[in-house]
Amino acid sequence: MVTNITNFGRSGLSDWLIQRVSAIILALYTIFMVGYLLFHPALDYPTWNGLFAQTWMRIFSLLAFLSLAAHAWIGLWTVITDYIKPTGIRFAVQIVVMLAIFVFLVWGVQVLWGA
Amino acid sequence: MNSKRPVNLDLSTIKFPLPALTSITHRITGVILFIGLIFGFWALDASLSSPEGFEAVRHALDENILAKLIAWGLLSALAFHFVAGIKHLLMDGGIGLELESANRKAQITVVASAVLVVLAGVWVW
Numbered sequence: 001m002v003t004n005i006t007n008f009g010r011s012g013l014s015d016w017l018i019q020r021v022s023a024i025i026l027a028l029y030t031i032f033m034v035g036y037l038l039f040h041p042a043l044d045y046p047t048w049n050g051l052f053a054q055t056w057m058r059i060f061s062l063l064a065f066l067s068l069a070a071h072a073w074i075g076l077w078t079v080i081t082d083y084i085k086p087t088g089i090r091f092a093v094q095i096v097v098m099l100a101i102f103v104f105l106v107w108g109v110q111v112l113w114g115a
Numbered sequence: 116m117n118s119k120r121p122v123n124l125d126l127s128t129i130k131f132p133l134p135a136l137t138s139i140t141h142r143i144t145g146v147i148l149f150i151g152l153i154f155g156f157w158a159l160d161a162s163l164s165s166p167e168g169f170e171a172v173r174h175a176l177d178e179n180i181l182a183k184l185i186a187w188g189l190l191s192a193l194a195f196h197f198v199a200g201i202k203h204l205l206m207d208g209g210i211g212l213e214l215e216s217a218n219r220k221a222q223i224t225v226v227a228s229a230v231l232v233v234l235a236g237v238w239v240w
Contacts, residue, residue: 020207023200030197038238045162045169052163068152075145097149104152111160 019074022067029064058112065108069101133221141199144192151189176239187239194231198224 040047051057076097084090123129131139161168175182202224206212211220 020204023204027197027200030193045166048169049163072145072149072152075142076149079142079146100149104156107156107160111156111163 015074018070022071022074025063025067026071029060029067032060052112061112062109065105065112069105072101073097132218133225134217137199137202137221137224140195141203144196144199147192148189148196151185151192154185154189183239187236190235190239191228191232194235195224195228198228198231 036051037043052061077094080090080093080097084093158172162172163169176186202220205220206217211217
């Protein structure tokens with residue numbers, strides 16, 4: 001088996017599986033959010049805030065954000081290694097993507113449990 | 116491999132089969148969605164921060180043409196990425212791997228996401 005330590009799960013098979021599982025979680029989260037917004041056309045702040053005050057919604061959202069982080073990294077890693085051949089530039093772009101994912105994750109946690 | 120065989124790597128002269136086009140679009144929409152996370156997290160953060168923040172997001176989506184365009188664009192990218200992702204999962208399950216059905220599924224992906232793109236536009240406006 002070919003291993004490459006710069007990918008997410010350290011093996012293509014693991015990446016493949018994580019990408020599928022995270023995709024399904026993200027699909028469920030997307031369907032839920034779109035459905036919720038469609039069924040609440042006159043949404044107000046207390047209702048919206050109340051939804052995200054529920055523990056299950058926070059956990060569901062955190063699961064989605066973690067899936068997003070893994071999914072985005074595996075997807076962008078694949079795209080970056082396919083199209084950016086010079087090692088230095090590829091490395092730099094990968095670091096930028098990694099930092100961006102980290103920022104999004106921290107931001108998401110702060111939104112869910114923040115002050 | 117015979118190294119004397121002619122090689123053409125000029126992408127502009129190659130006619131891509133539809134499944135190739137949906138594949139590259141899946142990648143492009145993925146990159147767009149990643150960049151669009153800035154707007155998504157901003158909207159989520161602001162809308163949950165306070166009643167004023169909630170109204171600011173609502174106002175932007177109601178009045179601001181640029182915000183509407185961004186929302187529609189991101190929903191469209193999401194729609195395509197979603198449909199193409201489902202196609203991927205079906206193919207992982209061994210469904211429709213023959214040339215004929217691969218073309219058919221690429222066509223269905225294009226049509227289904229086009230419908231969703233229109234619906235997303237109706238929703239935003």
